[in-house]
Amino acid sequence: MYNLFKIAIRNLLRYRRRTLLTASLIMVGVVFVLVFMAVTGSIKSLLIGQITDSMLGHLQIHKKGYVASIDNLPLTITLTPKAMQKIDKAIKDIPEIEAYSTRIKFGGLFSNFVETTNIRLNGIVPELELKTVPLLPARIIKGEKTLKKGDILIPELLAKGMKVTVGDTVVVIATNKDGSVNGKPFRVSGILESVTGPGGRDGYIHIEDAMEVLRMDQMEVSEIVLRLKDFATLQDVYESLMNTLSQEKNEAGKPVFEVHTWEKLSPFYNIARMIDIMTLFIKIMLIAMVLVSIMNVMIMAVYERMREIGTISAIGTMPGKILSMFVLEGLSLGIFGAFIGDAIGCIIIYILNISHITFNFGRQTGLLLAPHIGVADILMVSVTVIVVSVAASLQPAFKASRMEPIDALRHV
Amino acid sequence: MGLITAHNIYKDYQVGEVSLRALNDLNFEIEPASFLSFVGPSGSGKTTLLNLIGCLDTPTEGKLTVAGTDVVSLDRKQRAAFRGKHMGFVFQDFNLIPVLTVYENIEYPLIMVQNVPLEERKRRVLSLLESVEMTEQKDKYPDQISGGQKQRVAVARALVTEPELVLADEPTANLDSKTAYMIIELMKEMQRKSGTTFIFSTHDQRIVGAAEIIYTLEDGMITDRKDTGGNAHV
């Protein structure tokens, strides 16, 4: 084996320029894939962070059927204090959950005493909401960063359209679940920037004000929003929540609760998926590049070394050894290209990190690009390149091993 | 029984529509430890015959036994294994492996073809380097030595596995006559030392006389067999 490697390496060194050229091609491909993965990964997680931390949260729990009719903000599909106790217990059992917020969501009319329009509102417990979606204060572009009872945070578009500004008094009118109508005056305490996704254009009031407007005797929560300590545990937390909560059945034997991750709730998930698909395409291109370039040199190598193949075959080298000799050559080339590519890729990613590149997303400016690549990803890319190198050498190597020595020796 | 026995050997080449008879009903027997040559003009079938004896090719018809084995019935892999075990080759164009040094070229068959332990390899390679007077050049690469030196290395490589038979197809065709003579003398000397059978082909009248037994080939047929005892002079 050592000797086969020695011969393979020496043959690579023999055509130094060609070897370097092919290895650089592989290297460039590897660097490109690694940097692309790191940068898009960074952008993706920043954007996901923006979306989950402004409004959506990481996970949401509703009464079964709520999400299907979320556009109507139904007041009949809610979580009673009894249900809340069960959920509260389930949440406490999962240490990965950092915080959660309860919301009463409803639709109503918004009046500035001159005009009236529709509004969607969230009744929240401000302290809980802030812990769960920490970017909410950043969305308040005018006014106070806090929400007190009697205050209302209204979306930017509504403020513009209704010519309402901070400090104005407005009235919110809503129909409760029994069908009776109630109204309550509020002081506009702040203007909210819109975000993409469901609920991105909603206003906020205190949860107790919401109960008052809706004439609730007991708190009936529309949704519970969860925040995790580590976003990477999303799937695990989702599963353990599902495990405990899906055991709660109603009389008909149907589950009482539904749990959704942010992915199921936001159209942005599709954009994130598109980034993944783009990465996949770039990986496929890398594979094609490695395949073509390695196959090309190996076909050339076999053709050029026909007489050498004839010689070693004539003196009794078994076909399997000849095959390995050429496969090892392709393998070494792949390892070399992948290794240098990994090194340069990591250096470039490091440089991108220390040069503090920022970008803007919506109104959010100065988002810091922090490209990061995991060891697993580097390994995966390298192993792919190496495996493809071997695969690309197989056909030429097989051809070499199958050659009749007299035909090969006659070759000039 | 001889080392090689050939019975009614025919070899036809198919060239397009036409069939060309390169060897025509050859019968001969070669004793072990001979120093033997096939001579004849270009196209007489020397290479074809040596390829058959060397198990590089199979006859169209006939029976050929080498070292007690019916080589016609061997498949591709078996022939490769058989060559590695029983034969050494010296080529017209030397055919050393360019990426290996002189030492490594001689060692090659002991590693890649047979599986000889390191100490034994070292002993054999060094001893052969000595015999072919290439010890000083042992770390040079083939492109750093002359043609005659290359062929000496090739002779050492052919002998390192201690084969029963060494085949050399026109081993001196690419050498000047003085070097050619020296190579033949070297082969003869090595043959005497090792007891290996050497078979070489040539159309060069100047070196033919070195062989103990000379077969003359003409148009694929053996037309003459001379037993000179190797004393004929150049």
Ligand SMILES: Nc1ncnc2c1ncn2[C@@H]1O[C@H](COP(=O)(O)OP(=O)(O)O)[C@@H](O)[C@H]1O
């Ligand atoms: N592969 C081949 N295909 C067709 N004809 C061949 C082939 N090899 C040799 N021949 C023919 O067989 C005859 C003998 O050739 P060869 O054995 O090479 O003779 P020599 O080595 O004595 O010059 C020649 O007529 C040659 O043209």
Ligand SMILES: [Mg+2]
């Ligand atoms: Mg010939």
